[in-house]
Amino acid sequence: MNVDTTGFLALLRREVLRFLRRPRNTFLPPFITNVLYFSVFGVILGERINEIAGVPYILFILPGLVVLGAISNAFENTSFNIFHGRWNRYIEEVLTSPLSYQTMVGAYVLAAAIRGAIVGTLIALIGAFFTTVGVVRPLYLVAFGVVITALFASLGVVAGLWADDFDDLTMLNQFILRPLVFFGGVFYSLNELPETVQQVSLLNPMIYMVNGVRYGFLGVSEVDPNASLAVLAGLTAVVITLDVALFRRGYGLSE
Amino acid sequence: MEPAIEIRDLRKSYGDVQALDGVDLTVPRGSFFGLLGPNGAGKTTFINVLVGLVRKSGGEARVFGHDVEADYREARDSIGLAPQEFNVDRFFPIREVLEHKAGYHGIPRERASERAEEVLKRVGIYDKRDTRFDWLSGGMKRRFMLARALITEPDLLILDEPTAGVDVQLRHELWETIVDLNQRGTTILLTTHYIEEAERLCDEVAILDSGRVLDVATPEALMDRGTDDVVVQLREEPTAVPDFAARDDRVESVELDGTMLVVTARQGGLVAPEVVSLLDDDGHEIVDLEIRRTSLEEVFVEMTRQGEERATPEVSSS
Numbered sequence: 418m419n420v421d422t423t424g425f426l427a428l429l430r431r432e433v434l435r436f437l438r439r440p441r442n443t444f445l446p447p448f449i450t451n452v453l454y455f456s457v458f459g460v461i462l463g464e465r466i467n468e469i470a471g472v473p474y475i476l477f478i479l480p481g482l483v484v485l486g487a488i489s490n491a492f493e494n495t496s497f498n499i500f501h502g503r504w505n506r507y508i509e510e511v512l513t514s515p516l517s518y519q520t521m522v523g524a525y526v527l528a529a530a531i532r533g534a535i536v537g538t539l540i541a542l543i544g545a546f547f548t549t550v551g552v553v554r555p556l557y558l559v560a561f562g563v564v565i566t567a568l569f570a571s572l573g574v575v576a577g578l579w580a581d582d583f584d585d586l587t588m589l590n591q592f593i594l595r596p597l598v599f600f601g602g603v604f605y606s607l608n609e610l611p612e613t614v615q616q617v618s619l620l621n622p623m624i625y626m627v628n629g630v631r632y633g634f635l636g637v638s639e640v641d642p643n644a645s646l647a648v649l650a651g652l653t654a655v656v657i658t659l660d661v662a663l664f665r666r667g668y669g670l671s672e
Numbered sequence: 673m674e675p676a677i678e679i680r681d682l683r684k685s686y687g688d689v690q691a692l693d694g695v696d697l698t699v700p701r702g703s704f705f706g707l708l709g710p711n712g713a714g715k716t717t718f719i720n721v722l723v724g725l726v727r728k729s730g731g732e733a734r735v736f737g738h739d740v741e742a743d744y745r746e747a748r749d750s751i752g753l754a755p756q757e758f759n760v761d762r763f764f765p766i767r768e769v770l771e772h773k774a775g776y777h778g779i780p781r782e783r784a785s786e787r788a789e790e791v792l793k794r795v796g797i798y799d800k801r802d803t804r805f806d807w808l809s810g811g812m813k814r815r816f817m818l819a820r821a822l823i824t825e826p827d828l829l830i831l832d833e834p835t836a837g838v839d840v841q842l843r844h845e846l847w848e849t850i851v852d853l854n855q856r857g858t859t860i861l862l863t864t865h866y867i868e869e870a871e872r873l874c875d876e877v878a879i880l881d882s883g884r885v886l887d888v889a890t891p892e893a894l895m896d897r898g899t900d901d902v903v904v905q906l907r908e909e910p911t912a913v914p915d916f917a918a919r920d921d922r923v924e925s926v927e928l929d930g931t932m933l934v935v936t937a938r939q940g941g942l943v944a945p946e947v948v949s950l951l952d953d954d955g956h957e958i959v960d961l962e963i964r965r966t967s968l969e970e971v972f973v974e975m976t977r978q979g980e981e982r983a984t985p986e987v988s989s990s
């Protein structure tokens with residue numbers, strides 16, 4: 418194995434072990450939250466809600482909950498690990514090594530995407546416990562899964578470099594991520610909104626992720642899945658390029 | 673062959689503070705090089721430019737011929753750094769921290785594990801291998817910093833105040849390890865403000881003050897610039913003493929206090945026999961003679977005090 422691969426795998430391993438060894442912090446919270454979501458929204462409320470786009474409400478919200486869990490965990494992994502590493506300066510172990518900036522970013526992003534994928538899968542399994550769910554378009558599911566976890570992992574890199582304290586990260590989560598998710602068509606269909614609100618909603622990138630993953634599971638989508646995938650993949654490439662540029666510049670990393 | 677470190681007109685400013693103000697320095701391969709300077713002189717900034725933790729504002733810096741920015745990967749791979757401030761991954765036991773660090777430098781996993789054991793044994797904390805850094809005692813933390821710097825078998829080992837707050841015994845152990853490495857060919861760059869440490873260990877030292885190199889020389893050469901005291905105890909209080917300064921221009925001052933005569937001179941060891949013979953010629957009986965050699969510390973304090981007069985003094989806590 419060459420030196421670059423060894424270095425990449427070492428950082429990837431560190432980042433993956435970091436969350437695998439603390440399942441109570443990484444896997445238990447989404448587990449509990451999603452059991453609650455499925456019970457309350459799916460079972461208790463879902464009974465009184467009509468089918469949406471021809472699927473029962475509990476099935477309709479499942480892909481959205483998967484997306485929510487996957488992206489917030491991917492985002493948290495990079496943003497927290499990079500911020501915490503800066504805060505306690507141990508990120509210097511990485512920065513003073515001969516890893517290229519691309520390799521550093523690649524390992525951080527991939528590890529976070531893996532965490533997002535694990536949590537997403539976990540949520541799908543919880544959903545399968547409450548209702549019968551199949552995967553109608555597996556390739557789309559995988560493709561959207563990869564792209565959205567990578568996108569939020571790479572956005573997390575920017576956040577982790579930008580934040581000056583923990584409150585900054587909390588703020589991003591509360592004031593940006595959460596509203597986008599809740600207005601992103603996780604819990605309702607776009608068709609239920611007035612025409613103008615629908616148009617505005619289409620500016621929310623979350624709509625495309627939720628619908629893409631919904632297409633993967635259920636084979637139904639309110640927007641064109643191919644176009645969504647292309648745009649999201651393009652966006653991910655842009656953010657990763659930005660990450661590498663920020664590392665090269667030493668933004669938030671060197672004085 | 674290129675020197676271990678080659679620096680030309682290196683500059684770093686933090687707003688109005690010139691942390692490095694045009695540093696020129698060459699550290700030869702294989703040397704044990706000391707970077708001395710009071711707090712805030714710019715030592716840590718200098719080191720951090722080499723490993724990429726500080727972006728230089730100007731000038732050139734090369735490590736074994738590799739530019740620290742253009743060829744950052746080669747430059748960083750040749751350096752092992754034990755920094756002044758602890759910066760260790762606190763989520764993993766120290767053995768794994770070492771394995772990860774080795775991995776980042778491209779060392780395969782099996783070899784990395786072996787190396788980790790080796791260096792932990794070498795610095796004497798092998799039995800703590802499964803402990804996390806936070807739970808180590810202060811001395812063990814310093815040992816670990818050295819172990820982590822050694823894990824990648826660097827050609828250039830940089831130690832930034834490695835013995836700060838360390839007890840005498842550990843200090844001597846660390847010195848022994850470092851001297852041993854140097855004898856096997858590793859270039860050492862040591863910063864310290866314990867001057868005695870540099871005097872004992874270094875082949876060559878650079879004196880840094882307010883971001884400028886005041887001087888580069890061997891510790892001996894620097895000490896020759898200071899003045900020694902030749903202290904002579906006479907049996908009887910003399911009425912007059914010979915005019916030593918007229919006979920030897922290395923003599924800077926003469927003081928008589930009762931029966932004790934103090935002749936202050938450069939290279940006191942060489943001046944002493946002359947002092948004795950002149951006194952003897954004049955019929956004074958000598959009961960005791962002592963040469964108080966200047967310390968590097970005194971020379972250092974003198975040099976950096978002059979430096980402070982030149983530049984505006986900076987107040988610094990680091």
Ligand SMILES: Nc1ncnc2c1ncn2[C@@H]1O[C@H](COP(=O)(O)OP(=O)(O)O)[C@@H](O)[C@H]1O
Nearest residue numbers: 672686691711712713714715716717986988990
């Ligand atoms: N991050 C920083 N921001 C502003 N000033 C700094 C920073 N780091 C160091 N300095 C200043 O640069 C000068 C050199 O500091 P440093 O390199 O730590 O000195 P030394 O290691 O010799 O004690 C000091 O005046 C210090 O206050």
Ligand SMILES: [Mg+2]
Nearest residue numbers: 715716756990
């Ligand atoms: Mg310092």
